[in-house]
Amino acid sequence: xxxxxxxxxxxxxxxxxxxxxxxxxxxxxxxxxxxxxxxxxxxxxxxxxxxxxxxxxxxxxxxxxxxxxxxxxxxxxxxxxxxxxxxxxxxxxxxxxxxxxxxxxxxxxxxxxxxxxxxxxxxxxxxxxxxxxxxxxxxxxxxxxxxxxxxxxxxxxxxxxxxxxxxxxxxxxxxxxxxxxxxxxxxxxxxxxxxxxxxxxxxxxxxxxxxxxxxxxxxxxxxxxxxxxxxxxxxxxxxxxxxxxxxxxxxxxxxxxxxxxxxxxxxxxxxxxxx
Amino acid sequence: xxxxxxxxxxxxxxxxxxxxxxxxxxxxxxxxxxxxxxxxxxxxxxxxxxxxxxxxxxxxxxxxxxxxxxxxxxxxxxxxxxxxxxxxxxxxxxxxxxxxxxxxxxxxxxxxxxxxxxxxxxxxxxxxxxxxxxxxxxxxxxxxxxxxxxxxxxxxxxxxxxxxxxxxxxxxxxxxxxxxxxxxxxxxxxxxxxxxxxxxxxxxxxxxxxxxxxxxxxxxxxxxxxxxxxxxxxxxxxxxxxxxxxx
Numbered sequence: 001x002x003x004x005x006x007x008x009x010x011x012x013x014x015x016x017x018x019x020x021x022x023x024x025x026x027x028x029x030x031x032x033x034x035x036x037x038x039x040x041x042x043x044x045x046x047x048x049x050x051x052x053x054x055x056x057x058x059x060x061x062x063x064x065x066x067x068x069x070x071x072x073x074x075x076x077x078x079x080x081x082x083x084x085x086x087x088x089x090x091x092x093x094x095x096x097x098x099x100x101x102x103x104x105x106x107x108x109x110x111x112x113x114x115x116x117x118x119x120x121x122x123x124x125x126x127x128x129x130x131x132x133x134x135x136x137x138x139x140x141x142x143x144x145x146x147x148x149x150x151x152x153x154x155x156x157x158x159x160x161x162x163x164x165x166x167x168x169x170x171x172x173x174x175x176x177x178x179x180x181x182x183x184x185x186x187x188x189x190x191x192x193x194x195x196x197x198x199x200x201x202x203x204x205x206x207x208x209x210x211x212x213x214x215x216x217x218x219x220x221x222x223x224x225x226x227x228x229x230x231x232x233x234x235x236x237x238x239x240x241x242x243x244x245x246x247x248x249x250x251x252x253x254x255x256x257x258x259x260x261x262x263x264x265x266x267x268x269x270x271x272x273x274x275x
Numbered sequence: 276x277x278x279x280x281x282x283x284x285x286x287x288x289x290x291x292x293x294x295x296x297x298x299x300x301x302x303x304x305x306x307x308x309x310x311x312x313x314x315x316x317x318x319x320x321x322x323x324x325x326x327x328x329x330x331x332x333x334x335x336x337x338x339x340x341x342x343x344x345x346x347x348x349x350x351x352x353x354x355x356x357x358x359x360x361x362x363x364x365x366x367x368x369x370x371x372x373x374x375x376x377x378x379x380x381x382x383x384x385x386x387x388x389x390x391x392x393x394x395x396x397x398x399x400x401x402x403x404x405x406x407x408x409x410x411x412x413x414x415x416x417x418x419x420x421x422x423x424x425x426x427x428x429x430x431x432x433x434x435x436x437x438x439x440x441x442x443x444x445x446x447x448x449x450x451x452x453x454x455x456x457x458x459x460x461x462x463x464x465x466x467x468x469x470x471x472x473x474x475x476x477x478x479x480x481x482x483x484x485x486x487x488x489x490x491x492x493x494x495x496x497x498x499x500x501x502x503x504x505x506x507x508x509x510x511x512x513x514x515x516x517x518x519x520x521x522x
Contacts, residue, residue, distance in 0.1 A: 068424065068428055086427050086428050086429075086430055087427070087428065087429050087430015088430065089430070093428050095421070095424075095425065097421060099424075099425045101422060101440070103443055103519075103520040112429060113429045116429050116431045116435055117429075117430070144520065
């Protein structure tokens with residue numbers, strides 16, 4: 001299935017292709033097949049949102065693209081070339097939990113990708129301060145992670161993912177720990193960051209509303225083993241406001257995504273229905 | 276009440292209790308000398324240079340033994356923590372070396388390594404090794420798996436993972452092992468001296484106890500060992516406070 005980059009301001013970032021990917025891994029209770037024969041093409045510079053309930057293999061898909069996990073079958077291709085390799089600099093990953101190193105300052109945490117790559121400490125810190133400014137966290141530069149609120153920690157995690165200016169940015173429910181209002185604000189900021197500096201973004205979420213606000217295309221996954229149930233294009237102008245839900249076109253997309261979810265996850269409790 | 280006052284008070288209570296025990300039981304000085312007798316003996320031993328002469332020897336053994344023991348224990352502990360294979364291969368020997376009484380091993384090591392300072396430093400290092408190595412191994416494995424994956428996603432090399440994630444994660448536990456280690460180092464030095472040495476606080480204990488029947492002098496030597504142990508322990512704690520960032 002192919003997604004078209006409809007509203008990206010300029011082509012940037014790298015294209016991704018996921019070809020017939022199956023991912024199985026052993027667990028204590030036997031082998032789990034997280035994904036089966038999943039095929040997806042993600043164009044350069046598009047904002048793709050992956051949606052589906054827990055256990056539909058969303059995080060596994062991001063790990064495959066990040067090179068943290070190898071597919072059991074099939075392959076992942078970045079930029080028509082080689083597959084991903086963890087830490088090769090093309091992909092930035094913001095985890096569900098901010099995963100800040102507790103004994104480092106916020107600045108040193110954000111600078112971590114650079115210092116691990118061998119960049120000089122002072123220069124890395126200077127760049128980290130710039131990245132912190134971009135996510136509105138300049139005042140917290142010298143704090144420790146334990147001194148941050150949940151939202152500040154998420155921002156720091158995002159700044160760390162952005163600091164290498166990766167061509168592909170993967171976001172695994174980056175704002176899931178936040179309350180709904182704060183989250184809407186974050187979505188707006190993320191959209192602004194992406195419009196300022198377009199790149200390929202793949203974001204995982206549970207929230208249909210968030211998906212419609214952010215995406216060029218929404219990819220709905222089936223229950224485990226995950227496959228693509230449907231790709232719903234979101235052809236709405238940007239920047240999209242927080243009040244987008246009142247827009248009839250947006251409401252239509254929202255309900256069609258919910259319809260697909262209800263269809264492929266009939267037996268599931270459907271928490272997305274009330275969001 | 277300040278911490279200093281509490282310490283002082285507990286010391287005073289200890290001395291009063293000791294004095295009462297000697298008075299109430301009427302125990303003679305050659306079995307249990309009263310505190311002021313020991314204090315008087317200490318003043319004389321310090322004045323004559325006798326105490327310092329032996330303390331310097333023992334302190335040297337302890338510090339060198341700690342340096343050798345702790346450094347190798349951290350290195351081996353990192354290897355044990357990183358590799359289950361290395362743990363399987365090495366741990367029987369490490370546990371065996373720790374289980375065999377150091378009192379029995381010390382005379383052997385003394386013969387093998389020529390009976391000099393080297394032998395005593397090695398005996399001291401051996402007894403220090405185990406708690407620090409085990410603490411390091413446990414600490415290395417306690418690194419947060421989410422941070423391990425983060426480092427992997429950032430392309431950290433195995434060496435970077437060890438130095439920048441696993442060892443910092445292990446530091447609180449390593450310091451715990453080090454606290455146990457410094458007190459064991461004091462015991463190790465005395466045991467090593469008993470296996471064959473011409474000077475040191477262990478030797479002084481033997482001379483006072485068995486040669487001179489100078490029980491107060493033996494107590495002076497024991498108290499000095501205690502002070503060394505407390506001092507080193509305090510030093511480790513203060514380094515720990517400086518090194519570890521408490522989140």
